[in-house]
Amino acid sequence: MAAPNKLAPTSAPVHELIRQRWSPRAFDPRPVEAEKLRSLFEAARWAASAYNDQPWSFIVATKGDPENFQRVLECFVEFNQTWTRHAPAIALSVARLKFQHNGQPNRHAFHDVGQAAANLALQATALGLQIHQMAGIHPDKAREVFAVPPDHEVVAGIALGYPGDPASLPDQLRERELAPRQRKPLAQFVYTGKWGQPASVAEA
Numbered sequence: 570m571a572a573p574n575k576l577a578p579t580s581a582p583v584h585e586l587i588r589q590r591w592s593p594r595a596f597d598p599r600p601v602e603a604e605k606l607r608s609l610f611e612a613a614r615w616a617a618s619a620y621n622d623q624p625w626s627f628i629v630a631t632k633g634d635p636e637n638f639q640r641v642l643e644c645f646v647e648f649n650q651t652w653t654r655h656a657p658a659i660a661l662s663v664a665r666l667k668f669q670h671n672g673q674p675n676r677h678a679f680h681d682v683g684q685a686a687a688n689l690a691l692q693a694t695a696l697g698l699q700i701h702q703m704a705g706i707h708p709d710k711a712r713e714v715f716a717v718p719p720d721h722e723v724v725a726g727i728a729l730g731y732p733g734d735p736a737s738l739p740d741q742l743r744e745r746e747l748a749p750r751q752r753k754p755l756a757q758f759v760y761t762g763k764w765g766q767p768a769s770v771a772e773a
């Protein structure tokens with residue numbers, strides 16, 4: 570079985586890359602080329618951020634570096650370890666919580682790390698790769714293992730690679746891998762005038 574068709578069934582035209590991005594759990598074992606990996610982080614680098622503070626960092630490890638791969642893997646919760654252990658590359662994203670220029674709290678640090686991750690995800694899709702982000706991590710363990718400094722917080726895990734064969738997954742995960750993708754309708758989150766009142770552009 571090849572990687573499934575996970576094209577987003579959108580309610581309005583969107584860029585092809587947005588339609589094609591999705592979060593696989595089955596990855597092809599083939600390694601990600603170093604130049605492609607570099608392009609992913611270059612894409613993250615060019616994300617917008619408050620005060621251009623660029624509060625993101627990434628700790629990355631590939632299967633070719635088994636010791637570091639294991640160190641990142643152990644920072645994921647057990648469920649996420651079951652499928653990410655087969656990904657060719659895994660990573661952690663980290664936010665710096667204070668602005669570099671004045672040391673004040675950056676209320677948008679996580680927002681900007683998310684933007685960098687979104688850039689990374691779309692660049693991955695453009696290169697035939699996909700990423701799968703994870704909240705299911707042990708941030709305190711990651712802080713300890715990688716000596717993440719104070720005023721930083723570990724945000725999310727990331728698995729990445731070429732999408733693989735869903736048949737490689739256990740039954741329950743395979744079902745989820747093959748399930749249609751779902752989203753709330755626009756009217757449930759695009760408002761006008763007052764909270765909860767759908768904007769006209771959101772109406773079908």
Ligand SMILES: Cc1cc2nc3c(=O)[nH]c(=O)nc-3n(C[C@H](O)[C@H](O)[C@H](O)COP(=O)(O)O)c2cc1C
Binds near residue numbers: 590649705706
């Ligand atoms: C911040 C974040 C945390 C997530 N945490 C997990 C996780 O711990 N485990 C997991 O299997 N998927 C996780 N996901 C994947 C989401 O479930 C997935 O993005 C969502 O179902 C939409 O699917 P799509 O990305 O294929 O469109 C996470 C995604 C994001 C962005």
